[in-house]
Amino acid sequence: MIRTRSAGRAALALCLALGPLLLGGCAGLREALSPAPEGVPSGRPGWLVYTVGGLRFEAPEAWRASGSARKLRLEAPDGSARLDVSTPEQPFEGEQACLADAEAVLKRGEAMERARRHPTRFAGARAFSFEGDSGGWHVWAWAACDGGSQYQVFFTARTPAGAEAIDAWRTLSSSARIGGQA
Numbered sequence: 001m002i003r004t005r006s007a008g009r010a011a012l013a014l015c016l017a018l019g020p021l022l023l024g025g026c027a028g029l030r031e032a033l034s035p036a037p038e039g040v041p042s043g044r045p046g047w048l049v050y051t052v053g054g055l056r057f058e059a060p061e062a063w064r065a066s067g068s069a070r071k072l073r074l075e076a077p078d079g080s081a082r083l084d085v086s087t088p089e090q091p092f093e094g095e096q097a098c099l100a101d102a103e104a105v106l107k108r109g110e111a112m113e114r115a116r117r118h119p120t121r122f123a124g125a126r127a128f129s130f131e132g133d134s135g136g137w138h139v140w141a142w143a144a145c146d147g148g149s150q151y152q153v154f155f156t157a158r159t160p161a162g163a164e165a166i167d168a169w170r171t172l173s174s175s176a177r178i179g180g181q182a
Contacts, residue, residue, distance in 0.1 A: 037065050037072050047171065050074070053087035055123055055144075055151045057176040060168050081157040081165035083172065091148035098150045099126060102143030105152060106130040109139065123151065123176035133159065140169060146178045 039048025039059065047058045050065070052072050063074040063083070071086040092098035105128075106117050112132030120129040120142070127144035140155045155172060157165040 037067055037069065039065065042175075049175075050085075052085045053149060053151060054146060054178050055085065055087065055153075055176060056178075057085070057123070058171050059083060060164070063168075076165065076168075079158075080162060081155070081168060083168070084152075084154045084156075086152050088150055092145075092150060094148050095126065095145050098145035098148050099128070102128045102145055102150055102152075105143045106141055109141065112139065122153070122173075123178045125151075125178050144178070149178075151178065 037050060037052075039050045039061070042049045042058045044058065046061050048061050049056055049058055050072060052070065059074050060076070062077050064077070066073050066075075070089060072084070074083040076082070092101060103117075109115055109130050109132050110117065112134045115130070115132035117128060117130045120127050122129065122142040122144040125144040125146045127142050130139070130141040132139050136159055137156050138159045138161060142151075142153045144151045144153070153172070153176070155169050157169070161169075
């Protein structure tokens with residue numbers, strides 16, 4: 001027990017010492033100090049609509065939110081599932097450059113077990129999709145491009161995924177829209 005506390009304190013001290021270096025500039029500092037994103041009622045009991053850039057989607061109301069306007073993390077209360085959504089601060093030169101980067105971002109996961117990656121559509125936009133397994137977790141990911149704006153979405157669930165996680169994944173997949181209403 002003492003060893004765990006010492007390791008935890010050492011990790012905290014390291015994070016505090018490296019924090020300013022990791023934040024790397026005004027944008028990082030602004031994100032670190034911004035309040036957690038808030039969802040708005042979706043009209044469906046127990047669900048909220050979140051917005052990251054121009055991407056809108058529904059997620060369970062009970063999931064804890066953290067992040068900023070450009071990087072949102074939602075986590076199931078029991079820690080069995082997590083959703084990370086982000087968009088770069090600077091857009092790409094155009095959709096082709098965005099899609100090339102999107103493919104490269106998702107290609108990094110190919111070391112996972114049963115990894116699959118392919119072109120698709122997500123939130124009404126051209127995208128790449130990825131799915132794979134790693135250490136008892138399953139990952140579904142998309143990198144979608146709306147012109148030069150890219151949206152990276154990673155949904156991770158402990159395997160076997162429970163009904164709540166599957167419902168959240170299905171709702172994310174069907175409700176996500178770039179622009180307009182989710």
